[in-house]
Amino acid sequence: MSEAELHVLKARLQGGILNKARRGELPTPLPVGLGYTALHQPGLDPDRQVQDSLRCLFATFQRTGSALAIVKAFRQHGLQFPRRLKKGPHKGELVWGALTHSRALQVLHNPRYAGAFVYGRTGTRKLVDGGQTWRKRPRDQWILLPDMHPGYIPWEQFEANQRRLRENAQAQGPDRRKSPPREGPALLQGLVLCGVCGSRMTVRYHCRGTRPVPDYVCQKASIEHGRPLCQRLNGEAIDQAISALLLETMTPLALDVAVAVQQELQARQAEVDRLRRTHVERARYDADLAQRRYLQVDPANRLVAETLEADWNSKLRALQDAQGEYERLRHADRGAVTDAHRARLTAVATEFPRLWQDPRTPAREKKRMVRLLLEDVTLLKREQMLVQVRFKGGALKSLALPLPLGAPLLRKTPAVVVRAVDRLLDQHTETEIATLLNQQGLRSGTGQAFTPMAVLNIRRHYGLRDRFQRLRAQGLLTTAEMAARLGIVRCMVRQWRDKGLLRAHPYNDKGQCLYEPPAAELPGKFKKKRPYLREKAIPPRICQRSAV
Numbered sequence: 001m002s003e004a005e006l007h008v009l010k011a012r013l014q015g016g017i018l019n020k021a022r023r024g025e026l027p028t029p030l031p032v033g034l035g036y037t038a039l040h041q042p043g044l045d046p047d048r049q050v051q052d053s054l055r056c057l058f059a060t061f062q063r064t065g066s067a068l069a070i071v072k073a074f075r076q077h078g079l080q081f082p083r084r085l086k087k088g089p090h091k092g093e094l095v096w097g098a099l100t101h102s103r104a105l106q107v108l109h110n111p112r113y114a115g116a117f118v119y120g121r122t123g124t125r126k127l128v129d130g131g132q133t134w135r136k137r138p139r140d141q142w143i144l145l146p147d148m149h150p151g152y153i154p155w156e157q158f159e160a161n162q163r164r165l166r167e168n169a170q171a172q173g174p175d176r177r178k179s180p181p182r183e184g185p186a187l188l189q190g191l192v193l194c195g196v197c198g199s200r201m202t203v204r205y206h207c208r209g210t211r212p213v214p215d216y217v218c219q220k221a222s223i224e225h226g227r228p229l230c231q232r233l234n235g236e237a238i239d240q241a242i243s244a245l246l247l248e249t250m251t252p253l254a255l256d257v258a259v260a261v262q263q264e265l266q267a268r269q270a271e272v273d274r275l276r277r278t279h280v281e282r283a284r285y286d287a288d289l290a291q292r293r294y295l296q297v298d299p300a301n302r303l304v305a306e307t308l309e310a311d312w313n314s315k316l317r318a319l320q321d322a323q324g325e326y327e328r329l330r331h332a333d334r335g336a337v338t339d340a341h342r343a344r345l346t347a348v349a350t351e352f353p354r355l356w357q358d359p360r361t362p363a364r365e366k367k368r369m370v371r372l373l374l375e376d377v378t379l380l381k382r383e384q385m386l387v388q389v390r391f392k393g394g395a396l397k398s399l400a401l402p403l404p405l406g407a408p409l410l411r412k413t414p415a416v417v418v419r420a421v422d423r424l425l426d427q428h429t430e431t432e433i434a435t436l437l438n439q440q441g442l443r444s445g446t447g448q449a450f451t452p453m454a455v456l457n458i459r460r461h462y463g464l465r466d467r468f469q470r471l472r473a474q475g476l477l478t479t480a481e482m483a484a485r486l487g488i489v490r491c492m493v494r495q496w497r498d499k500g501l502l503r504a505h506p507y508n509d510k511g512q513c514l515y516e517p518p519a520a521e522l523p524g525k526f527k528k529k530r531p532y533l534r535e536k537a538i539p540p541r542i543c544q545r546s547a548v
C-alpha cells in the first residue's frame with residue numbers, strides 16, 4: 001500500500017469520525033458519573049454514591065460560586081470524590097479519593113455533565129522526537145451539541161457556571177508561574193521558591209496607606225487541596241535586602257575580582273587544550289597507519305584488503321569525532337576577557353547603582369535587571385526570614401532577616417518619646433510638651449508631628465500621672481485652699497498671683513494653676529485693710545479639679 005493510499009484512507013477515516021461527531025453519535029469516553037447504557041446511549045452512572053458526589057459538587061458551586069470553596073467543603077466534611085482508572089490492570093474500576101482543585105475545575109468545565117455532546121476540546125500534535133503533545137482548543141472549534149443526553153445540571157446552569165468561573169479567573173489574575181515581569185513593585189515576582197514545599201511562590205499585594213506592599217505567598221498546594229496557606233512572607237524587607245545585595249555585588253571592585261578569577265581559569269585552559277590536542281594527534285596517527293597498511297596490501301588479496309579498509313574507515317571516523325570534540329570544547333572555552341570586555345563590565349558596574357536607585361526607573365525594568373542577575377530566591381519563614389539567593393552562574397548567598405513587625409508595633413509610639421513626655425510633664429503643660437518634642441525633631445509612631453491631643457493620648461495610654469497630680473504631690477495648693485489659708489476671697493488669690501505676690505504653676509492649657517504655699521510673712525497692708533474678709537473666707541474644699 002503506497003503512502004498516498006494510506007493518506008487517503010486516513011483522511012476518510014477522519015472524515016467519518018467527524019461526521020459521526022457532528023451528529024452526536026460518536027462514542028467518546030465519558031467522564032466519571034456518566035456511562036453508556038445497554039442501548040449504547042450516554043446516561044447517569046447507576047451508582048448512587050457517584051451521582052450524589054457530583055450533585056453535591058454542583059450544588060456547592062451554585063451556593064458558593066468558587067471551585068476552591070468546593071474543595072474546602074469536601075475536605076471539611078470528609079467527603080471523597082470518585083475517579084475511574086483509565087489504564088493499567090484495573091482499568092475502568094472506580095476509586096475514591098480527596099477532591100482536588102484541578103479536578104473540581106475539570107468537572108465544572110466539562111459540558112457533558114450538562115447533557116451536551118462535545119468533541120474536539122483538545123487537539124494533539126506530533127513532536128519531532130515522535131512523542132505527542134496536546135493543547136486546549138478554543139470553544140468555537142469544538143463540536144458542541146447541547147441536550148443530547150441526561151446530565152447533572154441544565155445547559156443554562158452550565159453556561160452560568162462558565163461565566164462565573166471566567167469572572168473568578170479574572171479576579172484572581174492569570175497563573176503567574178515564572179511569568180514575565182509586570183508593573184507591580186514586587187522585585188522577585190516569578191523568581192521566588194518556597195523553602196517549605198519547593199513550589200513557586202506567587203505575589204499578593206496589600207496596601208499600607210496608599211502604597212502597595214508585596215507579600216510572597218505559597219498557595220499552590222493550599223488551592224489544590226483547600227488547606228491553609230503553606231507560608232506567607234512580607235516582601236518589603238526581602239526586596240530591600242535583595243536590592244542592597246545586588247548593589248553590593250555589582251561594584252567595580254567585585255567585578256574586577258570576577259574578571260581576575262576568569263583570567264586565572266583561562267591560563268589553565270592552555271594546559272587542558274594541549275592534553276586534548278594529543279588525543280586528536282593520536283587518532284590522526286592511527287588513521288594514517290591504517291591507511292598505509294591498506295595501501296601496502298595486495299589488492300588481489302580481497303579478504304585482507306576489505307578488513308583493512310574497514311579498519312581504515314573506522315579510524316577515520318574516530319579521527320573525525322576527536323577533531324569535532326576538540327573544536328567544540330575549544331569553542332566553549334573561548335571567551336577570553338579582553339580589555340574591551342573589562343571596560344564594558346566596569347561601565348556596567350558604575351551605571352548599575354545609578355540606574356537602580358533612580359526613582360524614574362520603572363519597577364518592570366528593575367525586575368528585568370534582577371532576572372538577568374538572579375536565577376531564583378528561596379524563602380523560608382522561621383524565627384527569622386531565611387533568604388537563599390541563587391545568582392546566574394550558580395553562586396549562592398544566604399541572608400537571615402528579622403521578621404517584620406506587625407502593623408500595631410509599627411505604629412507604636414517610640415519609647416524615647418514616652419520617656420520624654422513623662423519627664424517633661426514635671427515642668428510643662430501638654431501644648432508646651434508638643435512644641436518641645438517637635439523642636440527636638442521627634443515624631444509619633446505614624447511619623448507625624450505632635451499635637452497637644454497626641455501628647456494627652458500618650459499620657460493617658462501609658463498611664464502617666466497628669467500634671468495636676470504631680471504638682472499636688474509637691475504640696476501645691478488649689479485656689480480655694482490658698483484663699484482659706486490667707487483668709488481672702490478666691491479672686492483676690494488670682495490678683496495676688498498676677499501681681500507676683502504668689503507663685504503659681506499652670507497645670508493645664510486653660511491657665512488653671514496650683515499655688516506654692518505662701519511665705520510665712522504675708523503682705524501686712526492687705527491683712528490690716530480687710531480684716532472682715534477672714535470671717536467671710538470660704539472653707540477650703542477638698543482637692544478637686546474644679547477648684548480654681
Ligand SMILES: [Zn+2]
Pocket residue numbers: 194195196197198199218219230231
Ligand atoms: Zn510552600
